[in-house]
Amino acid sequence: MKLVLAMMKHETNTFSPIVTDWARFESWGLYTGQAAIDAYGKTNMPLGVYLKLARDYGAEVVLPMAAEAMPGGLVTADAYQRMTDPILAAVRAGCDGCLLDLHGAMVVEGTEDGEGTLLEQIRAIAPELPIAVTLDLHCNLTPKMVGNCTALIGYKTYPHVDMDVVADRIGRVVMPVIAGQRKAPAMALRQLPLLSQTLCQGTDDEPMKSAIAACCAEEAAGLPAASVFGGFAMADIRDAGTTVITVGDDQAQADAAADRIAAKVWDKRDIHIYQHRDLAESVAKAKQLSDGPVILLDHADNCGSGGTQDVMKVIAEVLRQGLEDVAVGAVWDPEAVQAMQKAGIGATVTLELGGKSDIPALGLKGKPLKLTGRVRTITDGEWIVRGPMYTGFKVMMGPTAVLEVDGRMQIVVVSRHHEPWDTGVFRSVGIDPEHKRYLLLKSRIHYRAGFAPLAKATFTLDGEGATTSDNSILKYEKLRRPIYPLDRINDWNA
Template sequence: MKILIARLNHETNTFSPVPTRLEDFGLNGPDYDADAYAANKGARTAMGAYIDLAEAFGAQIVTPLSATANPSGPVDGDAYRIMTHHIVDAAAGCDAVMLDLHGAMVAESTDDGEGDLLERLRMVCPDAPVAVALDLHGNVTQKMIDNADVIAGFKTYPHVDMYEAGHLAGSVLITKLKGEASPALAWRQLPLMTHTLMSATQSPAMHAAVEKARALEQRGEILAGTVMAGFALADIPAPCLSVIIVGKDKASAQAHADALADDIWAQREGYVYHSPPLSESIARARHAHDVPGLAHPDCGAANGPVLLLDHSDNCMSGGTCDTMDVLQEALAQGLSNIAVGPVCDPETVAALFEAGEGARVTVDLGNKRPLESLGIVKAPLRVEGTVRRLGSGEYVISGPTYTGMKCGMGRTALFEFDGVQVVVTEKTQEPWDLGVFTCVGVDPSTKDYLLLKSRMYCRPVFFPIAKGYVECDSAGVTSSNYDLFPFRKIRRPVYPLDEVSR
């Protein structure tokens, strides 16, 4: 038996000015064929799980592509064509297909990147069953449902179960190949645009929904169940929450999908995040710092820093990683002993490298990418300071997400001014690890405040060294304030943009 296994991941923020080119899919572009296999064999990815399952099944494996890029703007049309053609061209003659996708890919040529790919694969090999693993933030479409046999998604956010989602989807497909089951796919989409902060699986509403899906699986009532929170920062018809059930027959699968969706709808307010004004958030951070010896219940160090989580400029949702709003407000309110990182500003990096370590320079920091889709243009922050350290910006993630993965921020400089140390980089980067600071000689645990361009993935690593955290919503392309976004394609009414009665 011949099984095609491929990975193509991108979460598209259609409002982001950050380009998504072919070379952005990996450290040096996509991995093809044997390199795609090597990149995932033994890895904790859905594609890694597929490889393990297919090899245990004794199948011949075809691995045409492994490509993943950080969230950013719509995928370049040629890049999308090249990558999807490489998958489709390898499909002829395959007996089954296992795909590691995201579910929220928008390209310049299509609003439904995954649905179009699946439709083309179905045309090439109409009799080959297809299994798909999706990110929890996928925007599911009818075309995706119509052209897949099995779909299973992540059940954690922050995501730590990529391998498990692939293993579940692939295992159900193999039962079909063996003739041991006839899985039936059902889904229900709600007119509900969730806020990403409320899709965390420790958030009460999302936690309850995911646990109901787990319970259905554990009781054997279904083969797989997924709550897809969706990714709302995409101007497409339905960037909304979905429930996907893989059942033993169509009728029962749909009944379970409808029942779980109805439960979610009854708790819809639990998926909405209400942002306080930025000035209020910074004031709360200062208060948290000033209370001696008291740590937030989620944090682990009574004398550690307070985290300022700038979730409006989070590169893992398409942020530019260069907005200065939170830092400016912190300085205005007198906060000091702050470490910031990373700020993506290649122009400033070039100036700091040219000046050299120890040099005293004046730079225009951040706010370089105009947020044209939001009608916002910000002026850089002009500051005078000292170049403290220059480096390669490389570090290795200690875990728990992507443990052992080598990361590179491009050339990286540590710039210090007015009680602030800023890690300035050539590339956008999620603060996956303390390494974003330690690679340039900063011990983040010694700071009073850490300003992180992050929404969620920093938490497993930074919360243990912090005494508290505050979520900061500034005017960026990953803001939780949907009023900033000029949605044009979305089907209305949709909650919470509109009042919706059902």
């Protein structure tokens, strides 16, 4: 048996000004061949599981591409071709099956559906090839993706701590097809007219908690696989939004389960929409708490959804109100890091921190915050994830420094975008997060993977940025309509 394994992942925010080019993939982690096996073989990511399944079956493995970039704007056509060409060449050379670790929300110059286009191209080369696909919970699932693979599945947790579990499940559905031990399963897609907001998709909370429970119940009753994709509303494409996909032993089983799950998701559509709060009032309430750590979420500037990670509005308000013992993770500002490196540890510096990025899609101009502080730490920004999400993965934040302001706030400043889902963002620079009164994180939900066990309380702070949870201020031109809540709809399958 010969298998082609590959990873190609990017969550594209079409409102983000960040260019997602080849260099951005290289800076996060781009590997081929044996280097990819070495990088991911001992992780809990889908590629690590696929490698184990291949060993279990005694299969020969070809791994032409393992590429991922932090979310941002459109993927360039050049970067896309440089990722897909090796995958297509490996399939063209001949194989018995293909196991793919994809995201599901990649938008490329020239195609709204990066994953569906890749799968369609693979199918054109090998029409009968069994293909298994894992996708992120924030996938904007398209008919093209479903129609060009054998079976697919999505993560059931947000933060994504079950990547290995779902990859194993879908692998064990498709590997027997590759081995000729079972027929190909059937799939049923239900595309709901619902534009769910990412901040409302945490799987420990409603509405996703019960949606995932419905999927698990169907699987426990014998369905091979079931997934609910919350979708990614920060993409102005036709197929953005919430979907249900089921994998059944036959079409009737898949259809019945998909209808049951979709109805339950639609019944809770109102709580897929975030309710905004006044920033100053939220910070004032947080200030009243004495027992920490208290989590402060600057969710509108989350680089994990394509934010620039340099909007200073929330940080400025926290400083204005005088909160004490605050650690910030993290601000993207390579120029500030260079200035702190030049000054050296212990030096006092005055910086125009952050605010280097304009966000034209939202009409926002970059607004740096002038701060004077002490350079506390300088590192290379490299560390290994020890928490439950991306376990074993090597993070490369680039040259990193900590600026301490007025003895009240320690700001981790990075040269590469990185969402703080693991405590390593602080521990790697000498900050013990469990002993801070406040942890100000540029994150939405993924922070829970590493920080939820520490939190005494959590506040969502409604600032500004390319990952705003106010979809009403976004200009959608390509999104299919009608769709809730932009339009009033009563019946999901009308």
